[in-house]
Amino acid sequence: MGNIFGRKRRPTRVTEQDRAILQLKQQRDKLKQYQKKITLQLEKERLLAKQLLKDGKKEKALLLLKKKRYQDQLLDKTENQISNLERMVQDIEFAQIEMKVIEGLKVGNECLKKMHEVMSIEEVERIMDETQDAIEYQRQIDDMLAGSLTQEDEDAVLAELEAITQGEEVELPEVPTESLPEVPEEEPEPEPEPERERAKKQPEREMLAA
Template identity: 40%
Template sequence: MGQRGSKVQVTGTDRAILQLKVSKDEIHKYTKKTELLINNERSRLKEMIKNNPKTYKNNASVRFLLKRIHYQEDLLQKASDQLINLENMVSNIEFKLVERRFVEGLKSGNEILKKLNKELANADELMDDVQEQIAYQNEINDILSRSIVGVENFEDEIDRELDDLEQEIIGKPISIDNMPSTEGLPKLEQEIPEEQKIPGETKITEGANRGKVALLAD
């Protein structure tokens, strides 16, 4: 056997609203029925006047029918007033119910907010502890940096050492900045292009070379 669904709890307020709505529906049906009756009797009254144009004022049936129409109209007006009152009452009750649910929601939200504030009451202390730990770690780093005797710019030295380790591990090409200096080494003679040579310089050079050859021949 399947499980039965949980029953919806019906409160006294729900029953009262339901009864008001039922009464409103009954009055609404009564007004429709009365309006139809009044229209029919007015049509009948017009027909009677039409059939007796000279004597209808003295006709007891005509006078009775007209009085009945007025009575029905009076009942219809009272029923309409009651219908309006019932509609207003139902609307007010439903609005109050919504308002009560809203207040209950505010209370529930306020309780949750208080609970969260209570849970986060130590958040400031926790943040202060974290800041103290960070400051303590920074202080230790400064002490370690100053404890190396005879080494200036210790952090730069650490960076260079890490770079060397990286080159050793992954075979990174040596930077030009780390290449040995060529200062003090003799410079290679640079060949002068033909268009930049001074006229006559070639002949002088050739003559000097011939002199050197003659001396060697002797």
């Protein structure tokens, strides 16, 4: 908390143009106050001259109206001065805007110059040529693939694409299965034993019989 409230604010940069604008506005405000004061005073003098005429004091009323006429001329001059001050303020403010625009253009030009230094015209042409070569190479591959497929293959590819687009599974072709030999229902008869095996088992059988 202490760091937040104790942080120093950066001083604002006040230019000579800002000071000039401030002074002009102060002079304008003073003239407007003077203009308002004189206007109220002239209204009072006009009412006073009217009362003097009612009282038969024509000479005093005439003198007061002459004074009022002179102050009216001062008001006109004051109005012109106020208009001149406001015009000067507007001109200075517009000049400041123009300076900011020029500074922005200057920064933009410097950025463009640096970008042009990094990428020259030759570099752009080289990249464009490489891009064109890549496009031509891909076109050749497409032509080769297109020539190696038959009409039936083309139709199959289109059908698969349509199925994928519609979210359906592509039906795979049936794999032919070879017919297996049938299993015999009756148990096969045992094959006859060879003579040597029968001669070997004959003594064993006689011994068992004894």
